[in-house]
Amino acid sequence: MNCKEALPLIHEYLDGDLRGPESIQLKEHLLACRACHETFKQLEKTDALVRMLPSIKAPSGLTAQIMSGLPPEKSRNSWMNWVRRHPAASVAAVFAVVMFGSYVSMWNNDAGLMVQGTNLQEVVIQGDTVIVPKGHTVNGDLVVKRGNLQVEGDVTGNLVVIDGSLNLASTAHISGQVKQVDEALGWVWYKIGEFVNELTS
Numbered sequence: 001m002n003c004k005e006a007l008p009l010i011h012e013y014l015d016g017d018l019r020g021p022e023s024i025q026l027k028e029h030l031l032a033c034r035a036c037h038e039t040f041k042q043l044e045k046t047d048a049l050v051r052m053l054p055s056i057k058a059p060s061g062l063t064a065q066i067m068s069g070l071p072p073e074k075s076r077n078s079w080m081n082w083v084r085r086h087p088a089a090s091v092a093a094v095f096a097v098v099m100f101g102s103y104v105s106m107w108n109n110d111a112g113l114m115v116q117g118t119n120l121q122e123v124v125i126q127g128d129t130v131i132v133p134k135g136h137t138v139n140g141d142l143v144v145k146r147g148n149l150q151v152e153g154d155v156t157g158n159l160v161v162i163d164g165s166l167n168l169a170s171t172a173h174i175s176g177q178v179k180q181v182d183e184a185l186g187w188v189w190y191k192i193g194e195f196v197n198e199l200t201s
Contacts, residue, residue, distance in 0.1 A: 001025050001026070001028075001029045003029075003033060003035065003036055006026060006029050006030070006033070006036050007036075007039070009022055009025075009026045010026065010036070010039065010040050010043060011043070013026060014043060014044060014047050112146060113125075113128050113130075113144075113145070113146055113147040114143075114144070114145040114146065114147075115130055115142075115143070115144055115145075115147070116141075116142075116143040116144075116145075117138060117140055117141060117142040117143065117157075118139065118140035118141070119137075119138045119139045119140055120138075122136040122137060122138045122139075122153070123136075123138060123142070128146070128147040128148060128164075129147060129148040129149075129150060130144045130147055130148070130149050130150070131150045131151075131152065132149075132150070132151045132152060132153040132154075132155060132172070133152055133153055134152040134153050134169070134171050135153055136153040136154070137153060137154040137155075137156060138153070138154070138155045138156065138157070139156045139157070140156065140157040141157035141158045141159070141160070141176065142155050142157065142158075142159055142160070143160040143161075143162070144160070144161050144162070144164055145161075145162040145163060145164065146162070146163050146164055147164045148164050148165045148166075148167070149161050149164060149165070149166050149167070150167045150169070151166075151167070151168050151169060151172040151174070152169040152171050152172055153171070153172065153173075154172070154173045154174075154175075155172075155173070155174045155175065155176070156175045156176070157175070157176045158176035158177045158178070158179070159174050159176065159177070159178045159179070160178075160179045160180075160181065161179070161180045161181070162180075162181040163181065163182060166178070166180055
């Protein structure tokens with residue numbers, strides 16, 4: 001054992017924590033090394049002096065005095081606490097806001113006529129007017145955006161007119177629902193419903 005290894009073992013010995021072969025090795029080193037023996041004697045005297053000191057009790061109001069001197073604890077933002085407790089709802093809310101913003105942007109940026117459906121060969125487009133002629137049948141849904149829809153024939157699905165007008169002739173027959181969306185908010189709800197339907201189907 002060298003002196004560097006002996007010093008921490010001396011402290012353990014004085015604390016009463018050193019047992020077994022290390023204790024024997026330390027005693028052998030202290031008998032052989034005069035410098036470590038002197039260090040051990042000085043630490044032993046210091047330890048004895050410290051143990052002789054009377055124990056001091058803290059005043060009864062010390063804890064309260066220390067606590068009153070500490071800076072006040074920052075109050076946590078209740079909104080951030082809610083976000084931490086409900087991560088899934090927070091993600092859903094952010095997703096809804098992003099979708100809302102993108103749909104409003106789409107509403108504002110999209111200025112041309114849009115016709116959407118699965119059976120568009122049965123419709124006639126004249127300028128910004130989409131016509132389902134008498135005697136013709138559109139199988140499936142028909143969506144017209146930023147245009148006028150005139151139905152004289154049949155539609156076997158849903159009919160949606162977004163930011164436009166709808167004229168149904170007396171000969172028209174619609175087997176699904178008829179929706180007219182005239183405002184940006186209604187458009188957003190329509191797109192969200194469409195998105196949810198895609199997820200669930």
